[in-house]
Amino acid sequence: MIPAAFEYFAPKSLDEALRLVARHGDEAKLLAGGHSLLPLMKLRLSAPRYVVDIGRIRSLRSIREEGGRIVIGALATHHDVEASELLRITCPLLPETAAEIGDVQVRNRGTVGGSLAHADPAADYPAAILALDAEIVATSSSGTRVIPAAEYFVDLLTTQLRPGEILTEVRIPRTGENSGAAYRKLHQPASHFALAGAAARVTLGPGEKIESVAIGITGVAVNAYRATAAEQMLIGKKAAPKLLAEAAEKVTDGIDPLGDIHASAAYRRAAAAVYARRALEAAIARAGGKKA
Amino acid sequence: MGVEIQVHVNGKSFQNEVDPRLLLVHYLREVLGLTGTHIGCETSLCGACTVLIDGHPVKSCTMLAVQADGAEITTVEGLSSLPEAGGGLHPIQEGFWEKHGLQCGFCTPGMMLAAVGLLRENPSPTHAQIRRALDGNLCRCTGYQHIVEAVEYAARKLRAHKR
Missing domain, CATH: 3.30.390.50 (CO dehydrogenase flavoprotein, C-terminal domain)
Structure with a gap:
């Protein structure tokens, strides 16, 4: 099972990645951890002409608190989410969900952004993201767009994301007292x-x-x-x-x-x-x- | 068009020009000749191709060689040269030997690397934690019990070594 040939780019910054997706439109596929895209490419269900590997953009991997919300970078792995002390304290639903994904090896490579962008109908995060009233942030060369989780999932493997956009982070509102x-x-x-x-x-x-x-x-x-x-x-x-x-x-x-x-x-x-x-x-x- | 990659595999540095679509498992087996990493299902389910990337177990059939550029990779061939092996078999290899943790041996390299990944994060795992850490590795011979015992053996030995 070998993917069809493609041209490979490994941008070091988000700006560089945005320029590449702007130039190549829907002929380009974004590669993060590769645990949704590579299986499809190996089966030749997907044969993109260009693969833009955003896995080296370190700034997209952080999990942090910002303006009273929790912000999860798109490249945070399922293992990062499962092991995050900040999330265990502020939003234990996400570590609980991440721990249910695949197996150890999958959780070490698969990413939050990759899973949400792929939108497999049986993926785990979507349920949690919906229940948390999270926001999905899509960045393109013309700026950022915030998509409420309730509007984000459209159809089978289809989301509100447009060609030229990169899912850069997920924002989770803090939950109040007496919540579970x-x-x-x-x-x-x-x-x-x-x-x-x-x-x-x-x-x-x-x-x-x-x-x-x-x-x-x-x-x-x-x-x-x-x-x-x-x-x-x-x-x-x-x-x-x-x-x-x-x-x-x-x-x-x-x-x-x-x-x-x-x-x-x-x-x-x-x-x-x-x-x-x-x-x-x-x-x-x-x-x-x-x-x- | 080839892409230049540099990786450290089992402590040695390699530089190769690879086709971007080359999977890491094929790079290890066919370019570097390290055939101890096995190809089982090719669909990210069986774990036979598990290697450590920067210390974490991953399935090398679901990763491109180009994604490993700059990474530190450990395969089964490198287990005995890890510091905790002390020049002999690695405690996990010894555990599989002593506890008869294999029959046909096909899944063993992946099992051992998944186990080493676990023991680095958790030196004293419970039975349930061992089974959870090996959840992504299938064995069709043993029924897993002896594999769990092999991991416990290695955990004990590694803890004693640290003292």
């Missing part, structure tokens, strides 16, 4: 991709009522999405087990689940409800200061 989040997934045993994955973020108000809730679902449909019907059912109500189970049944409302050799559409629908309920239960327990 969790990611739960049913993984395909060989690839570890999500057959159904759910990330939930919950803020509890007085009397343990659900003040706000966000649920991101991955692995189920052509793209990751927010389960708004389930969210609406939960807001303002006390988190009782029966209510959580009923809301979780709604996470595939209006969705046409994928069916393939790994799981039928009906199975994915059932699994999504189970894992959404577990994610909600864990998020609520954590919001109440309990371990889950």
Whole structure:
């Protein structure tokens, strides 16, 4: 399995990379860790004429706090996210999600930006990014554009990113007091991709009522999405087990689940409800200061 | 059009002009002649091609040789020259020998490098942590139990060596 021939560029700066993608448009593919692009190129499902390796642009690898938000550089690896002390304290949902991706070797190479730009329907981060109300920052030679996570995923392997843009960072708002989040997934045993994955973020108000809730679902449909019907059912109500189970049944409302050799559409629908309920239960327990 | 790369493999420096599409595993095996790194599934699943890049286990079938430019690479051929090997077999190699951590041996180089990566981050792993660290390495012979014991053997030996 050898990729088709291509011309290779290894820019040292973001400006240089932006010039290259501006010049080559959609004939160029960006290479970060290569764990989405290279498998496609080896199968010749992708045969770009130009490959722009942004893996050497060190400034894109940081994870930092900036203006009350957490900023994750596109080149942060899944291992960087999993091991980040800052994220463990400020946004434990992301390390929990990163730890569920593939295996050690994959987590050492795969990047946040690569995963989000590729937008595999069964990738893990999309669920978390949606539940966190994150922002995706796209940079082009004409400036930067901020895309809310809820609008970012458009279709199968398709996002709001345009040719000539590079996903440079992800911004995560700080979560307030009495909030908790969790990611739960049913993984395909060989690839570890999500057959159904759910990330939930919950803020509890007085009397343990659900003040706000966000649920991101991955692995189920052509793209990751927010389960708004389930969210609406939960807001303002006390988190009782029966209510959580009923809301979780709604996470595939209006969705046409994928069916393939790994799981039928009906199975994915059932699994999504189970894992959404577990994610909600864990998020609520954590919001109440309990371990889950 | 070839691209010039410079890599340090098992402590030695190499400079080659390579085709950008050349995979790292093919570079190691065919250009450098280091055939201890095996090619199994070629789809990033089996881990037979695992090597250490700057100390971290990666699958060399899912990396271009050009991406390794400037990197420090350790393959199975280099294990016995690591400082902790003390001139003999590396403790992980000894562990696989003593605990019978292999049958056909095809997955062994990748298993050992994944294990070395783990033991550098976590010198005293639990059973569960060892199994999680070897999650990306498939063995079709052993059932893994002896492999886990081999890693524990190496961990004990490395801890004793440090004292």
